[in-house]
Amino acid sequence: MRMTAAVMYEQGLPAPFAQSRPFRIEEVELEGPGEGEVLVEIRGAGLCHSDLSVVEGLRKRPLPIVGGHEGAGIVREVGRGVTECQPGDHVAMAAVAGCGKCRTCVSGRPGLCQAVSGARNEGLLATGARRLRLLDGGRLNHYSGISVYAQYAVVVPQALVKLPKDVPFDVGALFGCAVVTGAGAVFNSAKVRQGASVAVIGLGGVGLTAVMAAREAGASKIIGIDVLPGKFDLARAVGATDCVDARDPHVVQQVLDLTDGGVDFAFEVSGNLSALEMAQKITVRGGEVVGVGLGKATATFTVAHLPWVAEEKVLRGSMMGGGVPQDDIPRYADLYLRGRLPVDRLRSDHIGFDQLNEGFDLLHGGGVVRQILLPHGA
Structure with a gap:
């Protein structure tokens, strides 16, 4: 045809x-x-x-x-x-x-x-x-x-x-990447627990879905971080408890102050190497940095060896939500239809x-x- x-x-x-x-x-x-x-x-x-x-x-x-x-x-x-x-x-x-x-x-x-x-x-x-x-x-x-x-x-x-036929196509399209990636990073890759503290760096479609999923998972503190403060109202509306401007020179200290020493889970969604460095700095001892965003194919980043070992931090990748779409998307669609995602x-x-x-x-x-x-x- x-x-x-x-x-x-x-x-x-x-x-x-x-x-x-x-x-x-x-x-x-x-x-x-x-x-x-x-x-x-x-x-x-x-x-x-x-x-x-x-x-x-x-x-x-x-x-x-x-x-x-x-x-x-x-x-x-x-x-x-x-x-x-x-x-x-x-x-x-x-x-x-x-x-x-x-x-x-x-x-x-x-x-x-x-x-x-x-x-x-x-x-x-x-x-x-x-x-x-x-x-x-x-x-x-x-x-x-x-x-x-x-x-x-x-x-x-x-x-x-x-998909259930009462999910509109313009919403259903989002489940194929933004939703399965952002929600899956929270539910599957990190397995965010009740009461945990979370930071999401990059408040696009994937990042905002991660914010929604963190709220559904019962996170007590959800911090949205972006270079565009215009996104903060929407981030708060879907679950962020706090928002921080990534361009602020004191952004790391602000997050540390908000969380008594750092978040349990930092999700880097932008694919930016400076954001990944920030994610490592704002994560508490024993916490996890979850890389979700994809950057340049040849990009590399460094990890300070001694703190990584001594502070028992986890660096984890999450590709397209780290799960099985045939299992995950029906669950996310149900949460959407119930108003929870x-x-x-x-x-x-x-x-x-x-x-x-x-x-x-x-x-x-x-x-x-x-x-x-x-x-x-x-």
Whole structure:
């Protein structure tokens, strides 16, 4: 079939993106689903900082490629052998899709599956197929095995999680990345306990979801930290007990004073190395620093060896929430429907394809949380 999609031909183009146009909106060809694959009509797709980092060239992808890795839609067709879903199902689409057979998948960590991540890095589906192509027949790659900046996508069923039909698509899209990543970091990776103190550095979609999850987990102190104080009202509305401006030269001391020596858990969500250094400084002895944000692929950071050992601090990575989306997303959707995880508060605006590049300018400037692309219009 022919469909409209956002295609990236070059990474690292300069801002403003409304002028450099990293995404070109054009018609492309999409083959129907093969064995073990599913065709989904995309009804909502989020603009995420991970996508922005790819636009900026911080993490390389095979080009040309149809962008987007956070979405929701309706199953329209299933390939031979697919039993996990059926036409008409409403689904969230998550980039965490393991093979189900390797060591990490069997241990309940599909986000670390090497077999599937290898295929994704080559622009393929987990089946090894490529269903996208340019109108001239040229090769066109899949982004994270999903490519939701399009009207339709062919994916593997492991990337789909059924959603209750009373979850709107523009909210359901958030569950595929922002929600599963932020809430999972709190519930799965850190296992935040009742009464714990928490700091979240970076109050975008993932960070604000972590704030919500920390409140749900019963944290007694939840400190939101960001360079943009304009985000603090929303952070407080969804669970933050305190907010601190990351640009304040006394930010570390402020957190230490608020928590009697440091937080039990510091979540670094921005992918910024200076923020990661701050996270180590504001964590109490015996506490945990949880790295959630992804930065430049070649970036490295240092750890002071003696304090790390003597103070028994834990440095932990959390990839896409460190869990199993098929188990976690239904739980998070239930919390949303019961008003306990108000992820609809993350929505900043709805946009069309013609606003996509400008949308990344707004994301780059930090003035929005989650813009939702509606590939078929309002």
